[in-house]
Amino acid sequence: MSDAISARNVAYRAGKEFAIRDLAMTVPTGSVYGFLGPNGSGKTTTLRLLLGMLPADDGAITVLGHDVPVGVHKALAKIGYVPERLHLYPTLTVEEIMRYHASFYPDWDNVRAENLRRGFSLRAEQPIERLSKGESGKLMMLLALAHNPELLVLDEPTDGLDPVVRRDVLSALLEYVSMRGATVLISSHLIHEQERICDHVGVMDGGRLVAEMPMTTFRGGIKRLRVAKGPVDRGDFPFTLLSRGNTAGREEEWVVRGWQSAMREYFQTGDSELREVIDLDLEESFVELLRSARTPAGIAAEDN
């Protein structure tokens, strides 16, 4: 099956300070792809590049089989997009924006839209400028879901929402995804939320995609090791060493990626001893990955 999104060697420069560099990203069809990264890492810019809202300086982007930006409007007809901030005309009412939005999408489903509106308790005659943050989030999700999209691109869709609204929005999303089998690309700071719903993950930092892998690999592949008399790094580790530091005594703490239990044998040579292998949760893994990516050695390791 082809990929829903494919980006190769994409570059984009915004002023002197910020640039997206060598972006290579693959979102498999049918996956729920979590897009992680700290503030200012380039997640929103990347999503806008993928949707043709910003012109890439270099590289090739394909979304749902259409080249971006040439055929992006054909792809956009099959994409539900929820941007980072409310992007709807404030003086229109909920009903008016639904009518306006529907007119651009041939597959708009009025029944689903109306059901979602009722389910989200949105009043049709309510002006958008008077919606609360939670209601705005629900309305944007409604507009993204009501035209049967094959791909959902969600930029921090639950950011700033209270837990009840967040649950409503995510429930609507998951219900749609399970029914339609749609692909989802979701950017969020809420790592535990991503951990629950995503099966693939990409990590952005400083304008670079520093890691991209299935969630199971990401979750299980990064470990903290307690090692006594750690061996010298001769460049032949069977895993990727993300960081290495001393703790009390002669014990060292290593953070490694790509760990498998068979690798214990590596420490059985010489004087070194592997004392403990500790599972990291997604947030710790994310932090360790970013920490390693921000050191020159770490970036080099990721590149390899």
Added chain:
Amino acid sequence: MFRQVLFTQWKWARTEMFAYTIGAFLIPTAILKIAVNGLDDYSVGSMLTAVAAAGGFFVFLAAVCAIGFAVRPYLADQALKHVYALSLPLPWATFLRFRFMAGAILLIAPTVAVYMGAALATMTAVIPPTLHTYPFGIAVRFYLTALEIYAATFLLQYIAGKNAVRVVLGIIGVLVVVELGGRILGMNDAWVWLWDHMTTLPGPLETLTARWMMIDV
């Protein structure tokens, strides 16, 4: 699709549109009142001079309507950094065409008001028998003038980045060509020549400087 774009632009501009339409309806009557009241007698020449002098009100109103209708939707998109407009599944050029056409349609309301106001004013005023009235002509001129200003404003707003640079370079290029051409041909008044050609038919600015005559021979 287009109907919805038109609806939103109407909703954004409806208050101003109401004011423009009332103004457009009242201006012809006001002009004729000024033209007639200011005269000691009903001499044809004096009346025509007075009507022509007051014609600038039409240009002013056309410019206000045009800029108003062009700026409103742009500000709405700009406030959202064009994110919503760019996320819609249609080519950007098509979206801009819809935006442009919707504004061009909204300009019809004040134009009809100009026609009705001019027709009513010329029907009720005492006009020397040698003169004729041109309410339809003045309305057509009003629409074309407004459309021209609207198009220029629209273009200036939506051109950005490389396109803006191209437009500015194009204008500078024309000015340089006029200056150099004038020197080569020994014309001391090349700028005057350019202005004359811009403001006389078929120059694009002719409509702004021409005589706006509701009443003429």
